[in-house]
Amino acid sequence: MPTTPAAPADPAAADPAPTPSHAEAWNTQSAAIEAAETRRVADMEQAARDARERVLAEVLALPALPGVYRYFDAQDQVLYVGKAKNLKRRVSSYFQKDHGGTRIGMMIARIARLETTVVRTEAEALLLENNLIKALNPRFNILFRDDKSYPYLRLSGHAWPRISYYRGAVDRRHRYFGPFPSAWAVKESIQLIQKVFRLRTCEDTVFNNRSRPCLLYQIHRCTGPCVPEGQTEEYRRNVSNAERFLLGETQEVMDGLQAQMMQHAERFEYELAAELRNQITALSKVLQQQAVDENSATGRDRDVDILAVKLQGGRACVNLAMVRGGRHLGDRAYFPKHVDDATAVRLLDDEDLTPAEGDTSVEPPSPERLVLEAFIAQHYLEMSVPSLLVLSHPVDGALAEALSLQAGYRVTTQAQPRGQRRIWQEMCAKGAELALARLLSEEGSQQARTRALVDALDLSVVELDKFRIECFDISHTAGEATQASCVVFEGHQMQSSQYRRFNIEGITGGDDYAAMRQVLTRRYSKMAEAAQNGTGRLPDLVLVDGGKGQVSMAREVFEELGLDLGLIVGVEKGEGRKVGLEELVFADGREKVYLGRDSAALMLVAQIRDEAHRFAITGMRAKRASIRTGGSRLEDVPGVGPKKRAQLLQRFGGVRGVAGASVEELANVKGISRELAEEIYRALH
Template identity: 45%
Template sequence: MTSPVAPPLFDGKDFVRALSTAPGVYRMLAADDSVLYVGKAGALKNRVSSYFNATPKSARIMAMLSQVARMEVTVTRTEAEALILENQLIKSLKPRYNVLLRDDKSYPYVLMTSEPWPRIAMHRGPRAVPGRYFGPYPSVLAVRETMNLMHKLFRLRSCEDSVFRNRSRPCLQHQIGRCSAPCVGLVQARDYADSVRRATLLLDGRSDELTDELGRTMQAASDRLDFEEAARLRDLVASIRTLQARQYVDGRAADLDVLACAMHGAQACVLLLAFRDGRNLGTRSFFPKTNGSDNAEEVLAAFVSQYYGEQMPPREIVLDRDIPDRELIEQALSSAGDRRVQIRCNVRGERAGYVDLARRNAAIALAGEQTSNAAQHARADDLRKLLGLEEIAARIECFDISHTMGEATVASCVVFDAQGPVRGQYRRYNISGIEPGDDYAAMHQALHRRFRRAVEEAALRDGTEGMASGQGGDASADAVLPDAVPTEAAPAGKRARGEPLGVLPDVLLIDGGAGQVAQARAVLDELGINAVVLVGVAKGPARRPGDEELLLPDGRSVRPGADSPALQLVQQVRDEAHRFAITGHRGRRQKVRNSSRLEDIPGIGPRRRANLLRHFGGLGGLKAAGVEEISRVEGVNAALAERIYATLHGLDSPARDVPNTGSRSEG
């Protein structure tokens, strides 16, 4: 039997001979075609050749070059285009040796919807709802403060459309002066549109323009002796000038971002301090994945190009240090935003004070992150010892079930790695087709849906049909499963991109006792998966935190106690799964309760539904009415009234002979 032939080493010098001096992007690939590094170059030949000359290089670069099996290049027209393409490839390919910007949560925005009566709301995730998106904001607190200002000044609605369409009287928000009640017609469409336009001006940072307009309108109202309207506009102008505490830099309203990078070894923190239209929006800490780089300038440059590749940059970005290709990045951001963007360092005066503030906050945030990581590592190592693992678990998954008396059953799956929760890979499963309240069946369904996909992904990669049908357990246990995007529900109903659904966890936690663990074992056995360490987490007799009993794979049950770091990690994962399941269950349950049963009746549109609810004062009054009384509502004939009555009372057929008694008799 012949031994396998090792792949030939990559001849970088020979590859460079065929390259041109045009700008472009180069990709270094390993023998298994995984991407090791993506870089840009003003002259491809010069940049790539620098990797293969005799100049001394860092240990990180040498380790990367030793794995290169081939290279690919893409020529661009300009170096700025190369920078944009490099950022796109880094985000999509996630190369092993590039600095990567990691952020588990999407950035918060203020959304102004595009509809006849627009609403204002906080938004996260894909921009699927039509409307204007203002932001991003560095924190949820900054968004809430902004929305609070909008409600106070312009009295815009924030309710969901299902609530807005079915209101019959003003809500509490109107009573406390934070909504003009367009749902019941207490404001004219023209006046509401003016409020929306003025709120948009303020959100766009054009507050001076807004106050000038309001001043002219106030004077016009005074000239026509409409003193009540003039007084209202006067108070509005005063509120805008009072509530917007403005901060000035060199005599102008601040509109800039200040960035500082702190590093300790290969761990980095980039802190963002944001100002928009003179308002300090606060700070936000980012912890990029450095992949071994200990160069703060390289980390900060990667952050600037990747972060502002997705977010609209301000006119001025102030850095605590100079970065490579600063002029090029400045040019690319200016071209993409159709306005000049300045990237500055070595600043003086007030800007230098902001840089110092950002530096100190970055150092504090990094120290806190390192302390948290050290504690997390200690808990993970104690769990390794408890479970008898050779290495710390790189991936832990936990499943939990939530429902209310069997209604709207939802299963959650949360994921933790060595650093903590990986929220982008959480999943929810809406459970159906089981007996209400059957937690065992719900757990079985959720686990089967999750691990069936993992086995199918492995079968597609390896071409092994036996794995997909539950045959050949050894192959599925030892296979390296590929990444896949799940079809199951992701957090907040959105599919998370790049979820490694095909990757098996090292440890699988089940929130429950022996019954739930038996269901999990049955699913794993059915699919031929035996490389997962299965642990049940059962509550103690008193159901107090710290009394949990762990059901181990070897059949033992242990109570580590509240002081055990391993149990503290298990509790953290279990509690996160519980929280995520409850949130999904409540959302699913509320969605059902918020949807009007009238929407399911053929022939009932928005106008007829509004007429019915207005006539009877709500769904309760409509349900108490008889067929003849329902038919008296404008636009409702006898046949439609019968369908409405039958739907509201759970009848299989129209109630043609039901008398108009005002309520249904159960006798």
């Protein structure tokens, strides 16, 4: 039976609407992303224009008075701090020219806001400027790293004074001589004082408990005031002569000793005369060893600072040599940061001011002068300044005026000295040249090591100067006081300010694998989240001190956190644990690599690994000592950190010794003030 053909279905029902292809969806998504990015860029440009208009409006409202100005970028990071005799003219000069792609143009393009402070004089502006530079660390200012305080030679206020090395805040009860450029200079001076004047160097706690003189008395380095037989007027005369010698009155001391020697000889006291003769001989040898001409070191030349600057290879060095009491004490080199950027900005300042001041014949200051001025202003802000500074380059007269205002007496600068001062200047300049050459050589070697490591591991590093390595090590004693260290290598050098220690708890004693897992988890859990949000940065390489076991533990942590396994490299000991035979173990499955005993890359790896080991060992020992001695009682005292606690325990032999010490004895410990000593005494009693 024939069938009737079915009626054709509705075309709309038979053919559903086609779905977009993957290509069309991708194009749509890309267009949306591009539109969003375009809007974001437009918003940023509009925000930059609004910020620039606000800055220009603020510039127009500035007063024509002396003051200090600060530039900030959109992230509120300070870019530059400067001073001006006329704030309105100086600040407006930055925005009146097109500086293009120069360093100054790059800075101006980033300015989002400014702040100004009006002062009374240019000298006040200079002091405020450099206080702010040290506090804010601007990107386009010459910066000198804050160094440790200078060491001094201290003569205690004891009835039988002690001569000692000292660094820290001064106390009116004692006499201080210096500052000295280095600890070596202080210790050498102490040895000279011992040889010539035979003053004691023992601690007061030792001095108070002696029943007979120590070995220094036997070898004629001390007159033994720790026993009644040595507590004589002779010791007091030696103290007085030592003070005068340190103050530069060497000829007067020599004349006085010779007069005393003749008096003893006339009274037939030949043994006493012979002792004074030996003292004069020793003092004469000391004076002959000094590089400074004692006959010319009179008046204000007794205390002089000599400064020389040298620029080469994009780096700068300022060498500071010290003369105290007519004696040359040595020198110290300083290496500033941001020299190229900062000098470009400062030179622009001077060029803009020249036409306004109407003196077009004056040449802009040299970069050497700018570096020297920055050092003088920043260095002497918190230090005493001698009345005479001998310089390799002339500086602005306002600088000496500001130093004089701060010191309370006249400070003079001299750039073209004669005679003995000329010799000092040449010595200091040679020292700056040698120090800078040594720095460039070391930096070149370290950069070569960094490049060798990057090449050996086939790492993709865009900016070698920002290549960052973090290295971890575990340290304990039979499972006691376990600590982990993390040290950082960046910018071709170790960054000690970024080192971290981690107390490892909640694991079985001696389980290094569990300790490594804990420290890596604590270190990178938050860092990984910050890196994903664009607010942080992970290192380019993570070194762990250990072989396959440590690396496998690191791999587990990184897998849990979703981090790249290619970052992890283990440093495995070679055969017999010999240095130079180490092999590198990778977490991403690559074969082990032996770089070779003479490899520059292995030298860098070993340097970082050894630093991590040292940092872990010192932390572990301090923690272990605290546990064994009950040092936690000291930890509860506000102001007593690990360093001060270690000094106290070492000085007094443990907590019992600290508890048995008086407030005066506690205050004699380096870094312990009178107030802190009283707080410690109350806490332990």
